[in-house]
Amino acid sequence: MKRVLIVEDQADIRKLIRMTLEFEAYEIHEAADGATGLRMASAVRPDLMLLDVMMPGELDGLQVCHRVKNDPELQHVKVVLLTARGQVRDCDAGSRAGADEYLVKPFSPLQLIDTIERLTTTA
Amino acid sequence: MHPTLAEILENQKSGLLWVSQDGIVRYANGDACSRTGLAAGGKLYDPDLARAVAQAAISRISGAVTAPGRPRAPGEVIPDLNCRIVPGLSKDDAFVFIRDDNSADPNVAFNNLLQIIRSDLREPVQNVLSGLNSLDPEIAHRAGPLMEEVREIGEVLDKLVELAGIWSSGALLASDRIELWSLLQQAWAEVQPQAVKRDIKVRFMAHDELANLATLYGSEPWLRRVFLECLESAIRAARHGSSLLIEHRQLGPRALIVFRDSGVFSGATQGIEMSPLKPNASGRPDPKNASTRLGLQLCRHVLSLHGGQLREEIEEGERQFLIDLPTGAPHRTSDPQIDIAQAQRYASDLAALMARSRRTKA
Numbered sequence: 001m002k003r004v005l006i007v008e009d010q011a012d013i014r015k016l017i018r019m020t021l022e023f024e025a026y027e028i029h030e031a032a033d034g035a036t037g038l039r040m041a042s043a044v045r046p047d048l049m050l051l052d053v054m055m056p057g058e059l060d061g062l063q064v065c066h067r068v069k070n071d072p073e074l075q076h077v078k079v080v081l082l083t084a085r086g087q088v089r090d091c092d093a094g095s096r097a098g099a100d101e102y103l104v105k106p107f108s109p110l111q112l113i114d115t116i117e118r119l120t121t122t123a
Numbered sequence: 124m125h126p127t128l129a130e131i132l133e134n135q136k137s138g139l140l141w142v143s144q145d146g147i148v149r150y151a152n153g154d155a156c157s158r159t160g161l162a163a164g165g166k167l168y169d170p171d172l173a174r175a176v177a178q179a180a181i182s183r184i185s186g187a188v189t190a191p192g193r194p195r196a197p198g199e200v201i202p203d204l205n206c207r208i209v210p211g212l213s214k215d216d217a218f219v220f221i222r223d224d225n226s227a228d229p230n231v232a233f234n235n236l237l238q239i240i241r242s243d244l245r246e247p248v249q250n251v252l253s254g255l256n257s258l259d260p261e262i263a264h265r266a267g268p269l270m271e272e273v274r275e276i277g278e279v280l281d282k283l284v285e286l287a288g289i290w291s292s293g294a295l296l297a298s299d300r301i302e303l304w305s306l307l308q309q310a311w312a313e314v315q316p317q318a319v320k321r322d323i324k325v326r327f328m329a330h331d332e333l334a335n336l337a338t339l340y341g342s343e344p345w346l347r348r349v350f351l352e353c354l355e356s357a358i359r360a361a362r363h364g365s366s367l368l369i370e371h372r373q374l375g376p377r378a379l380i381v382f383r384d385s386g387v388f389s390g391a392t393q394g395i396e397m398s399p400l401k402p403n404a405s406g407r408p409d410p411k412n413a414s415t416r417l418g419l420q421l422c423r424h425v426l427s428l429h430g431g432q433l434r435e436e437i438e439e440g441e442r443q444f445l446i447d448l449p450t451g452a453p454h455r456t457s458d459p460q461i462d463i464a465q466a467q468r469y470a471s472d473l474a475a476l477m478a479r480s481r482r483t484k485a
Contacts, residue, residue, distance in 0.1 A: 020469075023480040056450075058337045063338070085298065106464040
């Protein structure tokens with residue numbers, strides 16, 4: 001069973017994502033901020049991380065993504081950034097941080113599932 | 124209904140009705156109940172809304188109507204509600220998202236006052252200044268103190284307009300991704316000529332690797348303005364030829380910009396409480412003091428809308444002036460609309476998701 005780590009500060013959005021993923025067979029883990037998400041990534045070793053970009057605290061999604069992709073132990077983890085910011089420069093910032101995919105809110109749950117399936121299948 | 128879905132619908136910040144094609148309410152969250160008086164089992168009373176719901180359910184097309192709501196108290200005006208109707212989870216239902224009609228501007232009096240300040244005070248002062256600038260040099264020399272006073276009044280009015288302009292605007296609700304160190308350096312580049320002119324040396328120090336400093340989300344232009352105000356104030360207060368130390372500290376989820384032993388806003392703060400407007404020798408309020416106080420107010424307001432604050436601390440007898448900001452996501456007093464949009468998107472795709480899941484499992 002593929003492991004997915006959801007890192008998102010909005011509890012409602014986390015629930016929506018969890019509900020979406022529960023239609024398929026995934027082992028789901030959750031974190032509410034970037035620092036916790038990074039710690040959980042090391043502990044859980046997920047196949048894929050869903051990372052909100054704007055989160056309160058010391059690390060935002062871009063910083064977590066950058067650290068994951070620069071950590072030899074974690075760089076294999078696929079990262080999907082979730083964000084309300086869909087401008088070209090935001091997508092570029094995601095690419096620079098090493099993200100594998102960039103979904104702009106409000107995203108479709110179907111699109112989310114498809115993206116996760118595609119990335120975890122090619123992993 | 125899935126309990127999580129019920130919780131999400133109930134926690135929508137706008138009113139939400141789940142209505143069947145015939146106008147019978149299947150579910151109404153608390154906000155929708157209070158705005159419309161409708162509850163589960165009730166029937167839509169507005170024909171336009173009922174028609175839009177039927178159309179959304181049958182033709183699966185979203186729509187929008189304005190419908191009368193329930194007065195907040197007996198005798199009050201019936202509010203107009205902006206209703207957005209989206210097709211529901213099956214072929215015979217729809218969702219109605221309800222918001223107040225915000226077209227009326229409640230700040231008319233405030234805007235009128237601002238208009239008076241702009242057109243009846245600031246513009247004449249600017250005209251006087253430009254007139255004084257074109258005076259014969261000898262007369263201009265004699266009018267120097269007068270020009271200086273008019274210029275200071277102009278500065279106060281400029282700041283007042285600026286402060287009033289952001290007080291209730293959405294300008295501060297921006298979500299720019301901001302690196303504070305870089306922003307501080309940008310502000311410094313603007314202020315540096317003033318420091319050079321007074322032979323004041325400023326040293327900046329970050330207490331961590333720059334790459335490790337947290338970012339924050341907010342209004343970059345307004346936070347730059349805060350830094351400018353504080354840097355200018357520090358330079359004004361510093362002795363000719365002295366040195367200033369400005370530090371960037373990271374304390375968990377907070378970023379601190381510390382002006383060490385500087386006189387930032389020293390004429391306007393007493394433990395950051397506003398001091399009374401001090402009269403000058405002529406017995407009139409000192410415009411310099413007013414300008415500083417307005418600058419301080421501007422900074423306090425911008426920072427408070429970012430969840431931050433200005434603070435003063437005494438460390439080993441030194442007065443430290445601190446800009447204290449939370450790092451990370453934008454500080455908001457209300458939940459962002461994106462949650463609602465995401466829930467709407469989820470609701471519209473839920474049926475397709477369930478069908479897909481059934482296909483996969485079969």
